[in-house]
Every structure is written in C-alpha cells, then in structure tokens.
Amino acid sequence: MRLPRRLAAAAFALALVAGVASARGQLQTRQTGVDLDAGDRAGRLVLANTGDAPVAAQVRVYAWSQVDGQDVLEPTDAMVASPPIMEIAAGGEQLVRLVRPTAAPVEREQSYRIVVDELPGQGESEAGSAIKVRMRYVLPAFVRAPDPAPAALECRIEPRAMVCRNTGGRAAQLGRSHLLAAGGRRVELSPGLLGYVLAGNTRRFELDAPVMAAAGSATQLEVLLDGQPASLPLARGR
Incomplete structure (x- = not known):
C-alpha cells in the first residue's frame, strides 16, 4: 500500500x-x-x-x-x-x-x-x-551499506522538470539550489532543502513556468550537495 x-x-x-x-x-x-x-x-x-x-x-x-x-x-x-x-x-x-x-x-x-x-x-x-x-x-x-560509493548525480532538463539520477551508493541531499542560465543569470530553485535522490534512483523535480523559461538556456546546477557547494552540468532531455 x-x-x-x-x-x-x-x-x-x-x-x-x-x-x-x-x-x-x-x-x-x-x-x-x-x-x-x-x-x-x-x-x-x-x-x-x-x-x-x-x-x-x-x-x-x-x-x-x-x-x-x-x-x-x-x-x-x-x-x-x-x-x-x-x-x-x-x-x-x-x-x-x-x-x-x-x-x-x-x-x-x-x-x-x-x-x-x-x-x-x-x-x-x-x-x-x-x-x-x-x-x-x-x-x-x-x-548505510559497507564502503558505499559516494553520491554521483547526473541532471538534465526535461519539459516542466529537472530530472536527477544518482548512480552512487549513498543518497544525495540537494539543498539550496540555483540554475545558471545564459548571461550568468542565476535562477533560484530552492532557498533550502530541494530534496533527496536515493542511491541508484532517479528523482524528478517539477519546475514552474517562470523557472522553465530560464531553464531552456541553463547550463549548470549550483547546489549544496550533502552540505557542500557543487556545480553540476545540465544535459537536455526529451
């Protein structure tokens, strides 16, 4: 259930x-x-x-x-x-x-x-x-699993959402986050906790229309990943 x-x-x-x-x-x-x-x-x-x-x-x-x-x-x-x-x-x-x-x-x-x-x-x-x-x-x-591989995120922009897959062996915590768009513009996704991507799983983060308008030109995700600043490249999905 x-x-x-x-x-x-x-x-x-x-x-x-x-x-x-x-x-x-x-x-x-x-x-x-x-x-x-x-x-x-x-x-x-x-x-x-x-x-x-x-x-x-x-x-x-x-x-x-x-x-x-x-x-x-x-x-x-x-x-x-x-x-x-x-x-x-x-x-x-x-x-x-x-x-x-x-x-x-x-x-x-x-x-x-x-x-x-x-x-x-x-x-x-x-x-x-x-x-x-x-x-x-x-x-x-x-x-936790014995000697788990660290979290490893791959993120892409799809219609109406950002989708992240974690190929590592530990859950990834995504905190304060922005998209880095054309011209260096930073578009806020979340001022605090965005969510988790569990080990070996995929998580879909819905984006509203104003964010999607900027997401089309976004090249990077700037995020607090497990409490540490990280910059992740963004791919394009269907």
Missing part, C-alpha cells in the same frame, strides 16, 4: 496549523535525521516538549523508495520505533529507539522516513472553534 504522495514528499518539519493556535505543548525533534552503519541494530531519535503542558506523540517508520521519479512511502517492519506512542512531560525529553529486527549488514543502502505526529490531548476535540496546533515532523533515516 502506498501513502499519498503529499506525505511522501513532505519536508523535514511540517506544522499543520488551522485557525488560531491554542496548543500548550511544543513538540520538537533534536535531530534532522538518523544514520545507521551497515551492521547497526538500532538508532536513536530524541523528542522534546518545550511547552508547559504534557504532549502526546506517535512515531511511525516507512520504507522510502522512488518510483517514476517520485517519493513513495510504504509500511515496513524492517525498522520499528520503540516506543511508538508516548506522552512527554512539560519540559521533558523522550528517547525513541529505531530498531532493525535483524543484525545482518545490508548489501545496499536502505532508506526510510520517520513520521512523528503530535496527538490530541485528553478531552480535546477536533470539532468546534478551539483549533489546536498539530505538529508533524518527517525525517530521513538511512542504513
């Missing part, structure tokens, strides 16, 4: 807000992702409550793949959260273990998304005029 793509493509931290906020608990994560070496059995995720009232949370883990250039999340038992549901006291923290049931090292990098949701408190109603804040964090998690 596939989850809706709007969840699969969610950013690291999403705040789901409607109307006037009245939540007193403040759910936060202490990390932006989880990394496990090939033979590791478990990783750690620390949640915190910076508010003045208890907050309940649920942690779920999904297998993360890329199909037809899009992110897809599917239920999995290859990594589980313990505990999956918790209540965090005001000002407190909660350690969540992310456990692999098997100790066998992976042969290829495995990718997951950890979805952390704030749950309604006791006596709270989703109906009525008192609208509550519900926090959702969507974090990447990787189980």
Whole structure:
C-alpha cells in the first residue's frame, strides 16, 4: 500500500496549523535525521516538549523508495520505533529507539522516513472553534551499506522538470539550489532543502513556468550537495 504522495514528499518539519493556535505543548525533534552503519541494530531519535503542558506523540517508520521519479512511502517492519506512542512531560525529553529486527549488514543502502505526529490531548476535540496546533515532523533515516560509493548525480532538463539520477551508493541531499542560465543569470530553485535522490534512483523535480523559461538556456546546477557547494552540468532531455 502506498501513502499519498503529499506525505511522501513532505519536508523535514511540517506544522499543520488551522485557525488560531491554542496548543500548550511544543513538540520538537533534536535531530534532522538518523544514520545507521551497515551492521547497526538500532538508532536513536530524541523528542522534546518545550511547552508547559504534557504532549502526546506517535512515531511511525516507512520504507522510502522512488518510483517514476517520485517519493513513495510504504509500511515496513524492517525498522520499528520503540516506543511508538508516548506522552512527554512539560519540559521533558523522550528517547525513541529505531530498531532493525535483524543484525545482518545490508548489501545496499536502505532508506526510510520517520513520521512523528503530535496527538490530541485528553478531552480535546477536533470539532468546534478551539483549533489546536498539530505538529508533524518527517525525517530521513538511512542504513548505510559497507564502503558505499559516494553520491554521483547526473541532471538534465526535461519539459516542466529537472530530472536527477544518482548512480552512487549513498543518497544525495540537494539543498539550496540555483540554475545558471545564459548571461550568468542565476535562477533560484530552492532557498533550502530541494530534496533527496536515493542511491541508484532517479528523482524528478517539477519546475514552474517562470523557472522553465530560464531553464531552456541553463547550463549548470549550483547546489549544496550533502552540505557542500557543487556545480553540476545540465544535459537536455526529451
């Protein structure tokens, strides 16, 4: 079963807000992702409550793949959260273990998304005029292969999109990014995280009309690749 793509493509931290906020608990994560070496059995995720009232949370883990250039999340038992549901006291923290049931090292990098949701408190109603804040964090998690080849990106411009393929053995994180167009003009794609291209996969990044107008003459992608500045040549697709 596939989850809706709007969840699969969610950013690291999403705040789901409607109307006037009245939540007193403040759910936060202490990390932006989880990394496990090939033979590791478990990783750690620390949640915190910076508010003045208890907050309940649920942690779920999904297998993360890329199909037809899009992110897809599917239920999995290859990594589980313990505990999956918790209540965090005001000002407190909660350690969540992310456990692999098997100790066998992976042969290829495995990718997951950890979805952390704030749950309604006791006596709270989703109906009525008192609208509550519900926090959702969507974090990447990787189980690394032994001695993986570094990420290696090949990007091309197609109608309405930029398509990047990663031929390396590690996922590639694309951060702040621009297209370098004719005359040295820089066209912004994203001021922050653009997305990931998983190891051995292809990711399609949709471009709006103004960006596509400049993309026709773009020759390079300037991007923070795994946190480091990089300049990648752009090919032309069909």
